[in-house]
Amino acid sequence: MLGKRAVLWRTEDLLVYEYDGTIDRGAPQVIAFPKNAEEVSATIKIARRYGLPVTPRGAGTGLSGGALAMRGGIVIAMNRMRRILEIDVENRTALVEPGVVNLDLGSAAAPHGLAYAPDPSSQRACTIGGNVAENAGGPHTLAYGTTTNHVLGLEIVTADGEIHWLGGPTRDVPGYDLVGCVVGSEGTICVVTKALVRLVPKPESVKTMLAIFDSVRQASSAVSAIVSGGIVPAALEMIDQQTIAAVEPVLHTGFPLDAEAVLIVEVDGGEAQVEAEAAVVERVLRQKEPREIRTATEESEREKLWAGRKGAIGALGRIEPNYYLLDGVVPRTKLPDVLDEVYRIAERYGLPVANVFHAGDGNLHPCLLFDERDPGVTERVLDAGAEIMRVCVDAGGAISGEHGVGAEKRSFLPWIFTDDDMAAMKGLRAAFGADDDFNPCKIFPGGHGCGEGQIGFQQRQIEQFGPDAHV
Numbered sequence: 404m405l406g407k408r409a410v411l412w413r414t415e416d417l418l419v420y421e422y423d424g425t426i427d428r429g430a431p432q433v434i435a436f437p438k439n440a441e442e443v444s445a446t447i448k449i450a451r452r453y454g455l456p457v458t459p460r461g462a463g464t465g466l467s468g469g470a471l472a473m474r475g476g477i478v479i480a481m482n483r484m485r486r487i488l489e490i491d492v493e494n495r496t497a498l499v500e501p502g503v504v505n506l507d508l509g510s511a512a513a514p515h516g517l518a519y520a521p522d523p524s525s526q527r528a529c530t531i532g533g534n535v536a537e538n539a540g541g542p543h544t545l546a547y548g549t550t551t552n553h554v555l556g557l558e559i560v561t562a563d564g565e566i567h568w569l570g571g572p573t574r575d576v577p578g579y580d581l582v583g584c585v586v587g588s589e590g591t592i593c594v595v596t597k598a599l600v601r602l603v604p605k606p607e608s609v610k611t612m613l614a615i616f617d618s619v620r621q622a623s624s625a626v627s628a629i630v631s632g633g634i635v636p637a638a639l640e641m642i643d644q645q646t647i648a649a650v651e652p653v654l655h656t657g658f659p660l661d662a663e664a665v666l667i668v669e670v671d672g673g674e675a676q677v678e679a680e681a682a683v684v685e686r687v688l689r690q691k692e693p694r695e696i697r698t699a700t701e702e703s704e705r706e707k708l709w710a711g712r713k714g715a716i717g718a719l720g721r722i723e724p725n726y727y728l729l730d731g732v733v734p735r736t737k738l739p740d741v742l743d744e745v746y747r748i749a750e751r752y753g754l755p756v757a758n759v760f761h762a763g764d765g766n767l768h769p770c771l772l773f774d775e776r777d778p779g780v781t782e783r784v785l786d787a788g789a790e791i792m793r794v795c796v797d798a799g800g801a802i803s804g805e806h807g808v809g810a811e812k813r814s815f816l817p818w819i820f821t822d823d824d825m826a827a828m829k830g831l832r833a834a835f836g837a838d839d840d841f842n843p844c845k846i847f848p849g850g851h852g853c854g855e856g857q858i859g860f861q862q863r864q865i866e867q868f869g870p871d872a873h874v
């Protein structure tokens with residue numbers, strides 16, 4: 404139906420689709436590359452006819468295993484659907500296909516004085532479809548909101564292969580918020596084939612500051628103080644010493660190697676507003692006794708600071724070849740205590756940990772570093788990660804701020820939801836006509852063939868069928 408050039412099935416081709424950005428793996432049997440909604444529909448109908456699971460996939464940059472084929476079947480890769488169909492300058496919207504790269508949309512909007520606000524750190528690679536599936540965030544969503552605040556309408560294909568349009572060109576559409584149901588549903592209820600998104604005006608003025616601290620506790624307590632001071636910056640990011648040590652020799656951002664932590668604080672808006680807010684931020688920061696506060700005076704300096712933040716995860720490969728990036732959320736006031744506990748847990752398990760995260764909204768990203776070739780280390784990493792997530796929940800937080808639940812954290816869901824809560828959510832999935840074969844083993848605990856997670860599932864397959872079990 405798609406043609407031979409749009410389907411992969413050979414073992415060597417499938418290998419690169421076993422991964423996303425987490426440490427789980429899942430081997431598909433077939434990769435399909437449709438080029439429009441009609442071909443997505445036809446692919447789903449073929450999968451249903453043969454009783455095969457379906458897993459939608461964007462750029463594969465996700466950090467919770469959401470795009471992994473946990474029970475084999477067909478992966479529907481959206482890479483060929485990458486057109487920006489329209490930029491409506493007057494109404495400040497863009498109609499795009501799901502394979503459009505986040506940064507490419509921003510670049511296309513920029514000549515019109517517009518921007519797409521959600522800006523994940525992977526924005527050079529991640530796609531709008533994946534952003535919609537995971538309700539992606541980014542540094543600038545502190546003030547502007549996550550993906551769900553910027554999606555007006557969606558074309559979707561449901562689990563029975565039907566094509567529907569949800570939402571519309573205005574923000575207030577009567578009836579149920581079906582668009583809101585789809586954003587963040589992690590590909591478990593439908594496949595997105597078009598997205599109508601909001602664009603925002605590029606700010607008249609931007610000021611970016613770097614505050615350098617001699618302790619993590621000082622830096623993290625400054626975060627709440629800024630917001631308590633009446634300012635919600637466009638971005639408020641924290642980077643710790645372990646991350647600085649990895650980033651600075653590679654990207655030369657100007658982060659001091661002997662600092663325990665730095666904060667990147669950015670305010671934007673009208674010129675007078677920016678000057679006033681920056682003065683408040685600087686006054687509050689000085690109350691926390693930073694070693695130094697620097698202000699980027701040139702655009703090149705600002706870009707260098709953000710390159711250090713957004714290139715941090717890749718730079719950590721200088722320390723260890725593998726990482727496990729967590730995604731807990733805590734109240735801002737709990738940041739100092741929770742971070743202390745994160746470091747204690749990592750030390751107890753003998754693991755290096757790097758913290759680089761969206762401090763302004765309490766969205767922690769502890770990154771446990773390891774080498775998967777060391778016997779037993781992966782299990783140790785997973786145990787440490789579970790303890791860190793439990794600390795976040797016990798502090799009044801949640802198990803995900805922007806990476807989604809996926810396969811990684813589905814066993815944690817009962818920590819924050821009752822059985823009745825989860826039954827209601829599964830009811831929504833059923834209302835869209837989806838079942839356990841539609842992006843299986845994601846979000847909810849258990850499920851046929853899901854076991855304890857992909858690592859355990861894969862090990863059982865290898866024990867039964869040998870090292871080529873994925874074939």
